[in-house]
Amino acid sequence: MTKTILITGATDGIGRATALKLAEQGHRLIVHGRSAEKLEAVTQEIGSAATSVQADLSDLSQVVSMVQKIKASHDQIDVVINNAGVLKLAEPRTADGQDVRFVVNTFAPALLSELLTPILPSTGRLVHLSSAAQAPVDIAALDGKRRLDDMEAYAQSKLALTMWSQDFAARHPDGPVSVAVNPGSLLATKMVKEGFGTAGNDLNIGVNILVRAALSDEFADASGRYFDNDSGRIAAPHPDAADAVKVRDVVDAINRQIHNVS
Numbered sequence: 001m002t003k004t005i006l007i008t009g010a011t012d013g014i015g016r017a018t019a020l021k022l023a024e025q026g027h028r029l030i031v032h033g034r035s036a037e038k039l040e041a042v043t044q045e046i047g048s049a050a051t052s053v054q055a056d057l058s059d060l061s062q063v064v065s066m067v068q069k070i071k072a073s074h075d076q077i078d079v080v081i082n083n084a085g086v087l088k089l090a091e092p093r094t095a096d097g098q099d100v101r102f103v104v105n106t107f108a109p110a111l112l113s114e115l116l117t118p119i120l121p122s123t124g125r126l127v128h129l130s131s132a133a134q135a136p137v138d139i140a141a142l143d144g145k146r147r148l149d150d151m152e153a154y155a156q157s158k159l160a161l162t163m164w165s166q167d168f169a170a171r172h173p174d175g176p177v178s179v180a181v182n183p184g185s186l187l188a189t190k191m192v193k194e195g196f197g198t199a200g201n202d203l204n205i206g207v208n209i210l211v212r213a214a215l216s217d218e219f220a221d222a223s224g225r226y227f228d229n230d231s232g233r234i235a236a237p238h239p240d241a242a243d244a245v246k247v248r249d250v251v252d253a254i255n256r257q258i259h260n261v262s
Contacts, residue, residue, distance in 0.1 A: 002028060010083065017206075022193065106160045107254060131182050169225075
């Protein structure tokens with residue numbers, strides 16, 4: 001069955017490769033990117049099965065505008081793959097003092113998911129890219145009141161998104177599925193090359209698990225769970241995700257950010 005699938009960060013790396021793979025399987029793609037030039041290139045490569053939306057996810061007002069454009073042309077989205085993410089940046093703070101890693105890696109996918117939920121069927125999927133790198137979330141940093149180094153911010157942003165996905169699933173027991181996925185450690189992406197100075201592992205390791213998470217029956221009951229592709233199974237995320245008080249504090253902090261926009 002043909003699905004309509006939105007992929008953020010689809011102009012490079014794992015997002016682009018996943019979009020191409022899903023298009024080959026006959027699905028309709030909405031590809032997101034920040035660069036108009038790169039968006040044009042990937043939509044041309046995919047062909048008539050692709051449309052594009054441009055937005056800078058470090059500006060949450062652009063996330064809102066992007067959703068408005070999507071809703072204007074689509075009555076239903078079947079799958080959202082929240083792939084876009086950042087690690088190292090020349091300027092890691094937004095104009096209003098937020099850490100860009102939290103904005104792009106946590107707030108933007110949470111806001112996008114919330115705004116698109118009304119047009120996601122109960123059988124739909126939200127696939128959030130998590131990471132094996134997860135660290136206890138500093139609420140002050142999440143609120144923009146404390147600075148973190150690159151890896152601290154990245155690892156905390158990924159645990160925060162994993163916690164938010166878990167909470168979303170609890171709030172939507174009848175669907176859509178919301179699952180956090182570590183696509184694989186140190187894959188051959190630009191982020192890995194810039195952040196760790198290594199060429200990285202085969203990108204298809206991540207592509208294949210994202211396609212499975214988006215479409216396969218094995219993930220139909222995975223809502224609120226975390227899939228670790230390094231071990232190839234549903235696994236426990238960082239222990240803080242099992243602490244109801246810590247999860248509530250993180251989710252409340254995320255909601256403070258996204259509800260001010262939406």
